[in-house]
């Protein structure tokens with residue numbers, strides 16, 4: 001372990017770090033995407049977090065050939081020979097999968113321990129996070145089954161722990177000291193959003209390039225009047241879990257992007273509500289598309305290494321730490 005900076009975990013040395021992570025629901029995790037999967041319990045100042053870590057494997061992650069005509073698909077085969085081959089930087093890249101609601105959707109939206117989740121990823125050495133969110137649509141243009149690459153949010157949550165910085169005397173032992181007013185003018189990483197948009201286009205998945213996410217406190221759904229208000233305020237989709245996760249990721253200088261998956265029209269938007277079987281159908285199609293999208297994007301990011309033109313990685317300014 002290298003030294004931490006300002007109370008924030010610096011993560012393991014670069015060579016041992018797991019640089020990429022996915023935060024999502026159970027439908028997102030695809031066992032065939034990873035090899036040699038292990039479950040790690042990561043201690044954080046906010047409690048332990050269970051994370052699945054594995055190496056990028058074959059399947060769903062084929063990439064274009066490079067200039068020499070050599071196929072750079074991820075993992076030419078399985079087993080020790082493939083692992084030791086060394087062709088293609090993506091093969092063997094470790095990826096962390098974190099189930100936001102815990103195993104078996106055990107934690108309701110308003111009680112998700114976002115601070116522990118994001119801290120755990122940082123302490124593993126994660127630099128880039130792809131997140132998912134199941135959402136209702138406020139717009140007739142964004143239909144069930146569509147993806148939306150979020151670029152803004154409106155925060156209607158109440159009383160959630162939305163910062164790591166609780167002043168000079170933090171309540172949680174090991175938590176960082178001080179006060180941070182983090183800049184969230186552009187809360188989602190532009191680099192990651194670009195890769196996601198390009199890859200979705202390659203796959204032929206309907207993916208809206210931008211959208212404003214309304215985060216409600218939940219766990220109840222919204223009234224029709226609330227939905228009308230959110231739409232008037234400029235919201236495009238509504239969910240319960242995306243905030244403060246995105247804010248906390250920025251506090252720890254992580255690149256973070258979120259793909260919203262439209263599962264239904266919000267209250268009062270559609271002429272008729274979806275039937276249960278329609279919702280199940282949309283969810284299944286969404287999950288398959290998302291796995292394909294993330295598989296390709298993770299491989300592309302692994303091949304690209306740590307190169308980035310965004311400014312997400314700049315450290316935040318901490319006031320009053322002593």
Ligand SMILES: [Zn+2]
Nearest residue numbers: 189255310312
């Ligand atoms: Zn970034």
